[in-house]
Amino acid sequence: MNASGTPSRLRWWMWLPLALFAFFAGLAGYMLTQEKEQFVKSTMVGKPLPAFALPPAFEGRPGAANTDFQGGKPRLLNIWASWCLPCIAEAPQLEALKAQGVEIIGIAIRDRPEDVARFLERHGNPYTRIGADEISAVQLELGSSGVPETFVIGADGTIRYQHIGDIRPEHVALLKAELEKAQ
Amino acid sequence: MIRALAVLLLAMLSLPAAGQDALPPAPYAYTQLEDPALEAKATALMHTLRCLKCQSQSIADSDAPMAGDMRHQVRSRILAGEEPEAVRAWLIERYGDYVSYSPEVSQTTWPLFVVPALLALGALLVLVRRLGRSRADETAAEGDAA
Numbered sequence: 001m002n003a004s005g006t007p008s009r010l011r012w013w014m015w016l017p018l019a020l021f022a023f024f025a026g027l028a029g030y031m032l033t034q035e036k037e038q039f040v041k042s043t044m045v046g047k048p049l050p051a052f053a054l055p056p057a058f059e060g061r062p063g064a065a066n067t068d069f070q071g072g073k074p075r076l077l078n079i080w081a082s083w084c085l086p087c088i089a090e091a092p093q094l095e096a097l098k099a100q101g102v103e104i105i106g107i108a109i110r111d112r113p114e115d116v117a118r119f120l121e122r123h124g125n126p127y128t129r130i131g132a133d134e135i136s137a138v139q140l141e142l143g144s145s146g147v148p149e150t151f152v153i154g155a156d157g158t159i160r161y162q163h164i165g166d167i168r169p170e171h172v173a174l175l176k177a178e179l180e181k182a183q
Numbered sequence: 184m185i186r187a188l189a190v191l192l193l194a195m196l197s198l199p200a201a202g203q204d205a206l207p208p209a210p211y212a213y214t215q216l217e218d219p220a221l222e223a224k225a226t227a228l229m230h231t232l233r234c235l236k237c238q239s240q241s242i243a244d245s246d247a248p249m250a251g252d253m254r255h256q257v258r259s260r261i262l263a264g265e266e267p268e269a270v271r272a273w274l275i276e277r278y279g280d281y282v283s284y285s286p287e288v289s290q291t292t293w294p295l296f297v298v299p300a301l302l303a304l305g306a307l308l309v310l311v312r313r314l315g316r317s318r319a320d321e322t323a324a325e326g327d328a329a
Contacts, residue, residue: 040235043279083204110204110248135209136252143277145235145249 039164042143042151048158049077050141054131057108058116064105064131069153074160074182076104076175077151078127079139081111082119084147086166091123093167098126102179106130109139109147150175154182204248211258212251218262225258228267231284232257232274241284 044050053065069075078094080087094104106127108116116130133139142151142159152161152175160182163175216222229243236247242254253274260270274282280289288296 040238040278040281042277043275044277081204110206110252112205115205134206135255136249137256139249140253140256140274140277145278 040145041164042145042159042162044143044159045162046158046160049153050138052131052138052141054107054133054138057106057111057130057132058113058120060117060120060125061106061127061130064107064129066157068105068129070157072155073103074155074179075153076102076179077142077153078104078106079109079142079144079147079149079151080106081109081147082115083111084109087119087148088123090148090166090168091126093169093172094126095124096169096172097167097175100176102176103128107133107138109133109136152178152182206248208248208251209255211255211262213254214258216258216262221261222258224267225254225261228261228270229254229257232271233282233284235278235282 049066049069051066053067054063056063069077076097080090098104104126106129108130111132111134113132116132120127131138144151144162146164148166150163150167151159152163154160161175161178163171167175216225226243230241232242232253234240234242234245234247234250234253236249237245240250242250242257257270260273261267271283271285275287280287280292286292286295
């Protein structure tokens with residue numbers, strides 16, 4: 001065994017740690033250029049709607065409970081608030097869904113009755129029921145992390161689909177398709 | 184002109200209200216539990232839960248209303264006798280592992296725990312073999328000298 005022979009025999013795998021390091025450095029660099037998923041998705045999709053019962057958010061509509069989603073047909077559960085600006089943007093789309101015969105049940109997050117009433121007067125009221133969630137308790141039960149968010153609840157009472165953010169015109173058909181799937 | 188100014192002023196006054204709710208924080212958002220032992224449990228847990236609105240902060244560090252509502256859930260559940268890990272599991276069931284800062288061994292994370300252990304084991308093996316070999320060389324050299 002001579003001193004000059006050993007290094008040349010080991011050479012190929014001696015580069016391995018450096019190659020590994022370069023790979024991870026490259027991976028980190030690449031990941032930095034990728035857009036990060038901004039929202040946390042609910043992992044409740046596919047699970048039954050948790051039990052809840054919320055008082056009315058204002059005088060004009062009854063409150064909302066999980067039992068209101070039982071029976072017959074899929075429905076939309078819309079998480080919104082009068083203080084939420086994108087909720088104004090999605091109001092026409094909710095109206096469009098309502099016009100197509102979709103039942104929409106609302107949950108107003110951290111809201112006051114007078115603000116809810118004013119918002120609905122100004123932007124329309126597509127809801128059959130609106131529950132008041134003053135401490136985001138039901139929102140947390142649903143795995144929702146912001147307003148607005150819309151859940152498709154199947155005819156069997158399971159959560160079928162989550163739409164994060166405001167519903168834009170191009171999302172209406174998508175939600176309609178998810179509702180049909182949830183029959 | 185004056186009317187336009189008044190309208191502008193009104194618009195500016197009403198702006199801060201938009202995008203921010205007007206309700207007071209949840210009861211246990213900023214109020215500690217009376218029992219110091221329970222509060223310590225709750226605080227320790229809150230430091231390891233991610234704020235969903237401000238994702239690089241824990242709910243203990245955040246002033247977002249939703250973080251306050253999450254602190255309320257944590258404190259009221261601990262007060263009701265739930266164990267911190269049960270509260271963590273309740274949140275993970277809803278938001279996935281991402282909500283917790285405390286690393287768990289799961290189907291996707293097990294290599295993070297196994298690979299370092301394997302590397303350490305490999306390094307140890309190499310070290311033992313090298314040391315053994317150099318000792319053998321030494322004794323061989325000594326034998327030659329004798």
